[in-house]
Amino acid sequence: MQALFILLVWSVLIALGLSAPFVLGLAYIWVDLFRPQDVVPVVGQLISISMITAVLAVGMYLVADRRDPPRLGLLTVLMMVWAGWITLTTTWALFPQDAWWKWDWAFKTVVFTALLPFVFRSRIQIEAALMVLLCAVAAHVLPYSIKGLISGGAYDRPLGLIAINAHWGGEGSTLATYAFACLPLVAYLQRHSLIAPATGIMRYVYMAAPLLALAGSFATFARAAVIACLVWAALTWWQSRRKSLLAVAFVAAAIAIVPLMGERWVARISTTLEPSQEESAHTRLIVWGWTIDFANQHPAGGGFNAYHANFIVTPGPDGVDIITEARAFHSVYFEILGEHGWIGLGIFAALLAVMFFDMWRVRRASRGDPELEWLGDLARALSHAMLIFMAGGAFVGIAFYPLHYYLFAFAVCARAALQRARRxxxxxxxxxxxxxxxxxxxxxxxxxxxxxxxxxxxxxxxxxxxxx
Structure with missing residues (x-):
């Protein structure tokens, strides 16, 4: 029954996309983030839903929708350079079979999101893409929120739609990072949405989003959730005109949510400040140190999944050596450093820097113009979402998961919208x-x-x- 429902939703999107090609772009975002083939595995066995959606989206754009493409900008160029570099590093990967497997989906993520600004051109199209993204993320966060409020959650236990501890929807740290990174986008829609304005029941949906994100993220017991939450709260407080009232609201939310998580949650999160006292956090620090040494020896990186090469021996508290072998990077930055070297880390840093600069320029150009207020607020929301991702991503290896690449794509859309407005x-x-x-x-x-x-x-x- 679930498979039939998911296939029906997908079929409707495909049918609509044949008359309005940008809907096929929406369909791809939904497939890429909701991951119906993992939510209901039989769907993936019946049909290659991701590949078909991508081919149709690109094909319909080329055949019927090549209107007013965005001007080529530095951010798009860097995306293509990034796609080329990760391909090049795969040719000398230390573990070729594993590397090409990861390259297969990582390369698609980078390239396809670089094409999205050609599809989403108008304000309505951009907003529709944001709404599909948020709905796909909410579908995975909501079960965590409900179960977390009822049972208090748990670490390393799938509480969502995906029954395995994998992909972003089934891995706690990634889900928590995504949940908080999406909140600035929710706030933008609450203020400017044309499709779902904050009236009637939608007003309460927008108001409930931060509480659901908080409950769902904390239910994962992930330390990344606390880091992402603090960054989101700081950015929200800084932008607020009612700072005292918001500070009281944050304290009240913490007082309400934390006791529901239980003593186990408090005990685990407390190790954030003393990572050497907890085995998982301590091992992470050891692997990060190894990664820096590895990158110094391999400035161009060791290719995808280079972490398989780590073999670290450290003295244990009882005098017995502790061996750490083939431990994942558990950080966006160290993942890039180990797999693609200092050069790759430099390219990724340039992507972030150019995005923030472009969004600053959009905000500055739209300041004081009521007609472009929505565009300035969109640029600010994208910048804040990326900052939250950068904070949470420092503790989980999700350098090639899709969300931040969509943020890059929407940044290009915002810059192109400003250029069209000027013309x-x-x-x-x-x-x-x-x-x-x-x-x-x-x-x-x-x-x-x-x-x-x-x-x-x-x-x-x-x-x-x-x-x-």
Whole structure:
């Protein structure tokens, strides 16, 4: 029954995509993040759902949707350089079979997300992509939240839709990082959504999102959850105009949630400040030290899954040596350093730096312009989401999982939307009947970026959004 329902949802998206090609891009985001083939494994046995969706999305774009592509920018160029470098390092990988297996999905992640800005051009399309991303993530976080509130959660135990401790939806640290990284995007939609404005029941959905993310993330017992939560709270507090009230709300939420997690949660999280007192955290530090030495000897990296080469002997407390062998990197940065060397780490750092710079430029260009307020807030939300990912990702090896690559893609979309606005090309949906009201009809003679965004008090202008 589950398989039939998932295949029905996928089929509907594919059918809609044949008439509106950007929907196929939405379908790929849903498949990539929700992972129906892992939620219901029989789906993956019946059909190669990911490959078919990707081929259709690219094919329909090339055949029917090559309108107003974004200008080539440094961020896109760096994405292609990054894809090329990880391919090159795979040719000299220490463990070729494992390396090419990981390259197969990592390369697809990088390349396909680099193509998404060509598909999502208008404000509505960008918003639809954000909503699909958030719904896919929420589908995995929500079961953790419910079970965490009921039972208090547990470490290294799948509590979500994926029954194994794998992929982002089944691995606690990754799920916690994703949950908090998505909250700035939720806040953006709460303020600017045209598809699901914060009225009626949606108002309460937006308000509940931080609490559900908090409960679901803490239920994983992952230390990364606390780090990501602190960064999200700091960014939210800094941007708030009611700092005292928000600080009280944060304290109240902590007082309510922490006791529900139980003493085991407190005992595990307390080791964050003293990693040498906990075996898992201490081993992680040892592996990070080995990775730096390894990268110094292999500046171009050891290829994907190079961690299989580590063999570390350390003295134990009872005088017996402790052997650490083939332990994963457990960090985005050390994963990149070990697999792709100092050169790869430099390319990835450049990607982050260029994204933040581009989003700063978008915010600066849209400041003071009510028509582009949504774009400035989107740029800020993407920057904050990436900062939260960077904090949580420091403790889990997810350098080639999809979320942050989608953030790169949406950053390119935001920059392209600003460029289109400057050229007078519309970036939001058109009025259904522009001749029905004189004020709306008059707006046709104005540049599209000067048409007031939805949410204004002028009802005539609420519908005056030109389609990109």
């Amino acid at each position: 007078g090309v519309a970036v939001a949906p058109a009025a259904t009947d522009p001749g029905a009201d004189p004020a709306v009809a008059a707006s046709r003679h104005l540049p599209a970026w000067r048409i007031r965004a939805a949410g204004t008090k002028d009802p005539a202008r609420r519908t005056a959004h030109g389609q990109g």
